[in-house]
Amino acid sequence: MLTSTLWLVLLATSSPAASPAAYVEIPGGAFRSTIRYEGNDGDRVVADFALMQQAVSDREFQAFVLQHPQWRRDRVPALFADSGYLSHWQADDAPDPLDAERPATHVSWFAADAYCKAQQARLPDWAEWEYVAAADPQRRDARTDPVWRNRLFADGTSRAVDAAGNAPANAYGIRGLHGASWEWVGDFSTLLGDSDKRGADDGDRLQFCGATGLSFNNRDDYAVLKRVALLSAMQPRSTLGNLGFRCARSRP
């Protein structure tokens, strides 16, 4: 309660952001998610939306912090960001200039959400993120290709398929979804399972992920399972050195 009240105060004091980032129109469609929400193991429908072509960079995030100084690391309330928030920056309002084009990391969900709202945007939902991330450079859904799937194991490390700056865009024209950094999604907290994840108390249905009605349609898709494991470990104020974000916009 306290959290949401404070949040509204912060939101009210924020002003529209400056630099327009490149968004790519994503045509919606029916999609079989690797994860399964309770009672729904059929296709999910993703509506048309737009997604940032690449993850928000440190330089872009700096512009936001300069306009919204309540999100500086020396001013952000502890409710909204843990002690790791922007800890890789060389100053409270400045990243290392040499690395400023790299995806912004050490950003909490609250901060990422505020950034996107300041862009008149929002964080993508998990389903939207997964829908676009299913693509490789040639195919919109490359998930049945075991070679592609295996390459995704390195997500979140410097060996990830999109970690190199010159990695090609995927079939939608989106870059870096499988990069050295993981990415926040707006509804990450619905991915929460129990923290053991083996669902000892509820048998097969929960064999792969926790007790909040989430299971897996595709047990071979370990790469996505790793991502869900990571996101479900997070609190909205948590930050990580390999967790960044990008924004999305619904079609008006």
Added chain:
Amino acid sequence: MSRVSHHLLFCALACALGIGAPVAIATPHHAATNDNDAILGKPIKAVLTAPPMVPPPTNRTAPAKVIVELEVVEKEMPISNGVTYNFWTFGGSVPGSFIRVRQGDTVEFNLKNAHDSHMPHNIDLHAVTGTGGGAEATFTLPGHQTKFTFKAMNPGLYVYHCAMPPVGMHIANGMYGLILVEPPQGLPKVDKEYYVMQGDFYTEGKYGEPGLQPFSLEKAIDEHPTYVLFNGAEGSLTGDKALTAKAGETVRLFVGNGGPNLVSSFHVIGEIFDKVYTEGGSKYQENVQTTLIPAGGSAMVEFKTDVPGNYILVDHSIFRTFHKGTLGILKVTGEKDSSIYTGQQSSMESPPAGKSGH
């Protein structure tokens, strides 16, 4: 009421509530002989060792509070000659650090996940009585640490492993190790103790294909390992890393099997195990040639090294040994004893088959 009866009343009440006798009343004798009483003395920091070494016996006659500090480290290490692998480790080694406590100890477990890890990790210790073996309690993000406390209720040699999804992958990448809970009297004294743990590994490239080899999910699901290894690397127990003993010494091997898939037919060529504490428990079998160690299980094997030689540790599911790497050596030095073993006594051509006498 007299002062004496006040004390008696208090004592009776404390006993009824199951509270340890207050310090003012407890005698040292009483406290030292009851394992269920309050923990004695200052907390002890557990000595952790990388394989093949084992921490020294606890040498305690009473339970204690023991603090374990273990860090998860993801790192590239050799898996074979010219081949590397991105291992995920407990304490920087595969298998992870050996932990040694005593039955009745209260263990405060601190799990740290290194800042440069890319995944959250946790730990399920089979020595723990309680939900998930501690996995729930140790859900640890990169750059974070968690803590939980358990009582080591049952003596034995137990596997621990990471239980984060995808569980199989965390284990396949090396996230397992052993924790020994000594019985109250300790284990029988031996001259040498070693830590050996088998694991199966799945790489995209074939056996011996050089360079950094990524994990292969297909092979892991099919249970077709590229490597089957002792202590996480081919050659980890050979050459100048061979285990050593002198003839006449007694040796105890703490043998674990991290899996994730294969069970092990553990055997030492040229030795007979005098004792095998089957499945790492309290009962032993005697005079055993090969002992079966399940994935996620263990055994303690003991034997006396009577005569010198190179004794070869193998998985007697034998193609693994010579084609996938499950090979270690125990080098025993000392005086030969031809009353036990002569070595080759002669070699000659055998006479040609005789002509039929008829």
